[in-house]
Amino acid sequence: MKYKVIYADPPWIQKAGRKMSGYKIVDGKEIWNSEHSKPEDLPYDTMTVDEICKMPVKELICKDSVLFMWVTNKYLLQAEKVIKAWGFEYVACITWRKNRMGGGLGGVVRISSEYLLFCRRGNLKAVGNIPESVIDAKRPYVNGYPCHSKKPEVFREIIEQCFPYEEKLELFARHETKGWDVFGNEVENSIEINH
Template identity: 40%
Template sequence: MNRGQGAAENHYPTMSIQEICRLPVAELAAKDCALFLWVTFPQLQDAMKLFEAWGFTYKTLGFAWVKQNKSGKGFFFWMGYWTRSNVEICLLGIKGHPKRISKSISQLIISPLEQHSKKPDEVRKRIVELFGELPRIELFARQKTSGWDVWGNEVEGSASSRILENAGKGDGNRGICISTQRFDKGKK
């Protein structure tokens, strides 16, 4: 289904929410773990299903990204269903009792758009400030980031690219997951 140039499936393969819910994140996540989940507003209900399927409890908004245009001199506005959209949110869920080490982390991030679906690097920095040097994995990663395991079809040569395929084999526990949503509301 082609829903315009911005539609995710025009840029990369997508999965249905049911397929994403079946990823073995629940068995790979550490006993005390935080999950940061990028979601668009029309997909909030699916995000709550995902938290539950993966064994996490939704807690709050982790980050709100106010998107600037690529020049950084104005704001970017997309079409939206009812109002013209700009903000993309990253929800925070937990499993167990992860410990935060900083109380100074702000939710608000104002930064320019880059390539389609790429999230601001600032988010990863703030997650590390919030929870410290714990094992971390980014699901559906677009790039390798120092200090993070990555999994996704756009990340080449990562030894950790087999983490999810080898669920339950070896030490899969990770302290923090960050997922960039790659589900298509139209797929059932």
């Protein structure tokens, strides 16, 4: 099957920040307490930019298709390499403004945003309401704690509304979603990708 819509959250190599235990409210904001100042490793396997580029996504997409790809601040300038390797061209960016916890990643700047890059191949038209370029959304929680790297469902809903096609694939999926084929190391894959 060839896909018209690709939704990807690549496992970029970076640190997860400091280990947290508990939280407190300061001036109406949720502030997490750090157990120590050394950044932790991510709780999942990561890939280099070159490894991500080598995935045969070009072989999986229709002539007219779109890509929505998550990128962290650290890899914002390198994301274009992946976009081109996968056969797309960058069009626009949606910024997810997160609710801040603690100091944030980055050291000098408190990073409380991630970017969902919208890319296109050919001329697949969007329908319905076009989203704003900045979206405030709370981090998804599991058992009362923020789930690292999990994205709010509002972004998937925007994609489904703008591009209501059946041929949808989520790369690096964390769970199965009705109406989507999935590929990742945390789900039972609907498709096989050799890379």
